[in-house]
Amino acid sequence: METAGVGLAIVGTCELCLKYGKRLCDTYRTFRDAETGFAERLLILENRWLKVEVQLKFLHDVWSGLPGRFQLHFNSILAVINTKLIAANDLCNQSLEKQDQQRDYLHALLTKGKLRRGAFAITFKDQIDGVIKELDQWQQNLLDPTWYQLVLVPGLQVQQAVDRSISESDGPEHTLAGLRYLLSNKDKVDNPTTDVFLPYDSIEPMASGVEYSKATLGVDKTSQEVVLLDRIQIPAGTNREQSVSDVYHLVKFFSSIDPELFGFLRCLGALKDDKHCDLVFRFPEEHDDPTSLRGLLLQADKSFPLNARLNIAQMLARSCMFLHDCQFVHKSLRPENIVCFSTQGKYPDKPYMIGLDRFRQIDARSMRTNDDLWYKDIYRHPSRQGIRPEKDYIMQHDIYSLGVCLLEIGLWRSFLQWEDGSDGPAPNEEYISNKSLGIKDPRKRAHEIKRALIGHAEQRLPGAMGQVYTSTVIACLTCLDPGNTNFGDHEDLREETGILVGLRFVEKILMQLLSITV
Secondary structure (H helix, E strand, O other), rough: OOOHHHHHHHHHHHHHHHHHHHHHHHHOOOOOEEEEEEEEHHHHHHHHHHHHHHHHHHHHHHHHHHOOOHHHHHHHHHHHHHHHHHHHHHHHHHHHHHHHHHHHHHHHHHOOOOHHHHHHHHHHHHHHHHHHHHHHHHHHHHHHHHHHHHHHHHHHHHHHHHHHOOOOOOOOOOOHHHHHHHHHHEEEOOOOOOOOOOOHHHEEEEEEOOOOOEEEEEEEEEOOEEEEEEEEEOOOOOOOOHHHHHHHHHHHOOOOOOOOHOOOOOEEEEEEOOEEEEEEEEOOOOOOOEEEHHHHHOOOOOOHHHHHHHHHHHHHHHHHHHHHOOEEEEEEEEHHHHHEEEEEOOOOEEEOOOOOOEEOOOOOOOOOOOOHHHHHHHHOOHOOOOOOOOOOHHHHHHHHHHHHHHHHHHOOOOEEOOOOOOOOEOOOOOOOHHHHHHOOOOHHHHHHHHHHHHHHHHHHHHHHHHHHHHHHHHHOOOOOOOOOOOOOOHHOOOOOOOOOHHHHHHHHHHHHHHHOOO
């Protein structure tokens, strides 16, 4: 009965949002000719509203086909925008009443002096700027994170709505439709030779690479553009055909997405031989000079802006969500596998995930194999450490790794350090002690390091990043703890598509990070 009640409520909420949004645009449209900059702002507002309107109509059409947990989530999101649209309409009406609406407006237009007309228009320009900002924040921080999880919702009703909407508009529905198509055909490989895999000699390797990362650079011989190469090994003893098929589908996903929205570089294809595949990624537009997140953390530049660090954290959470929505797990999320780009001399605050050499599809069988390298283990949940991990890999293991990365970003310090002449990294003893690493019992060692990380989050993060960020990091680090209040018992969340874990991640991690402003 509760879900049915929510269903009726949401239909009414969607209709109210559509009504108030249209009314607001119609009212502002009345004053299109009041001042030069006003018409410009109105076009921006109408463009923003058109996108929101299409998404609202889509939700209205598919509502009864959504799982109950989705309905509850979207209901709370739509209640927010409904309140904002009502408030915007009220503010607009109050301004019109003060100006005596049409009489004063027409008089202002007919007045030869520009002073009164300009002053009248400024009021509404400021209001429109506010509405545009509210719509953008609502869409980016609340609607979009859950919107793309609709790729996981089965059923004819949702698919018919997707097919219908893409024939009527060109917006997020197209991305949604493309992702749903790829997911529904993930067991099929069309023509990998011509469709995804490039001639091996089409990329000229460069001597330079990305410092503190395994990523290398090359030059596309056809376009002469510099590209980034990310190697995926095909381990001996594994099913090579399955590995190549997984790479094929990974390339298909990464070649069809918006890098700015999802935090993965656009993939041009892959080079393959018997032992490995190299994913070929294009640099973001107007971005150059890639650096790894590890390199940035080692610099520990105190002038690196807080808002740039927050942007890195927020984008990484988006990327993690998107990868899981596409039914992949990363399995190797750490600062070496994150490259950051700068724009025209600005701080490198655009992060993109790479290092997918251990990735697999969520529904594929976990091999429970690993290495035993301490500097990788500190980013792994205790149940996934050692050569033979005790648990199958699930999405929450990526979320734990994300939490360790977010902790480093918040403190803006590297947990690893490199000494001159050393062959590999050493622990930064301020955060990871040699005493902890020296514990002989692997389980005790893993849990001691996890306890230390949570302690650093509780004691050091609040002063650096605030309580919301701190709570979010701790939620990641404790996502598999028995009795945790954010994700619950992972046994209760076991289901093939990962919808429940995804929704919890959006609500408890991503939305919390996106709510932080600097």
